[in-house]
Amino acid sequence: MNSLLFGTMEKLETLGALYETLRLQVSAETLDKISEMDKAAGRVAADYFKAEAPSPDREEVKTYRGLLDSALQSVKALKDVKDRVKAGEGETAILLCRDLNAAIDEELAGAKLSVPSAAAEAPRQEAEPAASAGTAGDETAALAALSEVRKALEAYKAKEGKYPKSLTKLAPKYISRIPEISAADHPATREVLEINSSDYDDTPFQAITDTGKWLYFTDKKSKLYGRLLIDCSHKGAGGAELYQAGE
Numbered sequence: 037m038n039s040l041l042f043g044t045m046e047k048l049e050t051l052g053a054l055y056e057t058l059r060l061q062v063s064a065e066t067l068d069k070i071s072e073m074d075k076a077a078g079r080v081a082a083d084y085f086k087a088e089a090p091s092p093d094r095e096e097v098k099t100y101r102g103l104l105d106s107a108l109q110s111v112k113a114l115k116d117v118k119d120r121v122k123a124g125e126g127e128t129a130i131l132l133c134r135d136l137n138a139a140i141d142e143e144l145a146g147a148k149l150s151v152p153s154a155a156a157e158a159p160r161q162e163a164e165p166a167a168s169a170g171t172a173g174d175e176t177a178a179l180a181a182l183s184e185v186r187k188a189l190e191a192y193k194a195k196e197g198k199y200p201k202s203l204t205k206l207a208p209k210y211i212s213r214i215p216e217i218s219a220a221d222h223p224a225t226r227e228v229l230e231i232n233s234s235d236y237d238d239t240p241f242q243a244i245t246d247t248g249k250w251l252y253f254t255d256k257k258s259k260l261y262g263r264l265l266i267d268c269s270h271k272g273a274g275g276a277e278l279y280q281a282g283e
Contacts, residue, residue: 037118066143067100077129178218199261234255250265
């Protein structure tokens, strides 16, 4: 199962590289498969994190590259939560990954990728305001990234017997690099705010300053030691502040 999901991630990264270097795109049929898989995998992650998944009839991504990036984050989230959800809940998304793998392989093997016309490459229109759709997509990606880094933190602790002094210590052994997040109205960033204090043990929400950055607690004497949050007080699709995600 993991090999299937890793394969999907690698193929999406390949498509991204081909687009960046040669402006090559997959066919409309395969693009639809990517979109369908993205939404299905996103729903699995949303259910696990108790967040409301975006409406399936809403266009979440406006550009080709944006869709590839969104799908990649969704597969990463699916890989991380598939063993934590109830049996069968991720089956549809996994079957769509298998179907997508075959479709991408066929396009790569047959050299079917093509450079679209200027009109075809233009951003697709949305049924709802762009700001709303962008926020929903960023939230899903941020939650997936949060799950990925938290998993790396636990792997580090299991091996080293303690949490790292800095998130940068996780790379490249436990994670390739700290992922970029762009939650709510905040700009994309990989920056980490570190709190080496136990002042917030009883009131962790007071550490939130709504910067949109990673927030990591490093004090070994703190009850929050090793805790990683998204420093964002905006409410997500599920109605809770994003810093409470996964808590």
